[in-house]
Amino acid sequence: MTFSYLGGLRLNLRFILVFAYNYGLKFIKRGPSYLIASLALPLSLLFLIFIISGGKLLPYAIIGGVLSIVTSNAINGAADAAFFRLQIRFQDLFVASPLTKMDYMAALTASYFVFSLPGIVLYVALGFIFHILNLLKLIVLIIVIILITLSFTNLAFIIAGLLRHIRNVWGITAILSIIATVLTPTFYPYFIIPRDFLLILLISPITPASIFLQGYFGLAPYEPISIPILIIETIALMILGNIFIRWRE
Amino acid sequence: MISVNDLKKRYGNIHALKGVTLDIDDKVTSIIGRNGAGKTTFIRILSTQLKPTSGSVKINDLDINKDVQKIRKIILSIPQEAQPVGIMTPLEHLELYLLARGYSLSDARKEGRYALEELEMRDFENVPCDELSGGMKRKVFVAMALASRVEIVFLDEPTTGLDPLSRMEVWNSIRKLDSNIILTTHYMEEASELSDKVVVFSEGKVVSRGTVDELLEPFKDKVRVEKTDGEEYDVKIGKLSIKYVPKHMAQEYLSRGYDVKNITLDDLFISRGITLES
């Protein structure tokens, strides 16, 4: 029984990877309609933005699209996490086992990431086709994607932990997805909205992520302050997710 | 060996457990009691899913509050209403569960297959669980218990909602476990069939415990006679008059239009004027 070490933290990597494979990948294979549904909104917006701006705002639609896919899949994870905790009691099964809370959360996070992969690949391909991405930019983009996945899956754990019934979870995730991806400057330049409003939108980690990426990709003024904001928000959400998941009640 | 001392649990104003003191050291112990008696709360505290409000629990001398991680290595708990994940197959469930317990991938697969074989589920090992019958779904969890070879297995209502035949299949699976088992049930037949000891919970307290024979001692050589609006009764449930009479008087009551029933564990509850909903 060997475990792997990751930054001093003892994680059951085998479990995490097999969970991501069994749950994330098989979900794509056995229930593909959901995957298509998750791509529908960003692809429609891509099409609209392309038509309306005559191709000028396409880079926003591509960067925004990839962020929105990752974000909405992670937020929708709340439905899974709540379903596992409240409905099929999958979480309890693992609580009463040697698996740690960290392993379980990492496994769910990894499976949402796997679920986002087809979308990420599609958008990265578009990014290369339209000369928005190069290798370095791709690496930076992936780091941001990982931070966003961590932020929003932990938000999902918080929602799942707070709920006492599963009935509201789909409504809540749908609303949050829209707020997080459409309202925030995900698909449009961050500098066109009033500064005060932007400050409010900074609550959602996708805002600093977009500000950073739009700057880094040369689409808008570069605001390095967005990096620490994104990192701090991610860490804060991870701490809260850890508390609210309700491992041992 | 589990030893529980003055265990209490409160949810806000609800006192779910009001001081339970109990030693459990039999191979199979059944906990019976009406809806809301506190069975699930009890199981969830013992299997480290829920913190008690007060009192102490020791499992093999390990403390439920201090030695949580050690206890988790020797127990397994199948929650009430647990369902497998629809898109995953039985074998995938077993692999994942055994990996969670620290098995290597090849051991997890080997032990998983072995357990499914034991429970005669090999033919279904690659069928997504949402295509399995209710009994098969339950057996996926029993297979986890079988494959894990842990010391103590908790099963919260393992056969609720199953048809009689599936129930018997699950019983046979449960009988194959080497572990000590603590299960809750609403089926008196299940408690009699499977367990060495029965513990009766009522309103957050243990009201009696013993072997089935010991518990039914007060009913020895008696039968239950019942009739709608009968003139004689010990207890009345709705319109039904119920009376406990010596066996040799059964014929007489039969001729007066009473139904005559053999004593089962149900009578522990019926004799107090309550029935077990299931």
Ligand SMILES: Nc1ncnc2c1ncn2[C@@H]1O[C@H](COP(=O)(O)OP(=O)(O)OP(=O)(O)O)[C@@H](O)[C@H]1O
């Ligand atoms: N999370 C909770 N919050 C508040 N009250 C709860 C909670 N869980 C259980 N209760 C209450 O505690 C009491 C005991 O519940 P418990 O689920 O332990 O009973 P049970 O014997 O398992 O019942 P059943 O046979 O219906 O499964 C009930 O009154 C129940 O309503």
Ligand SMILES: [Mg+2]
């Ligand atoms: Mg219960």
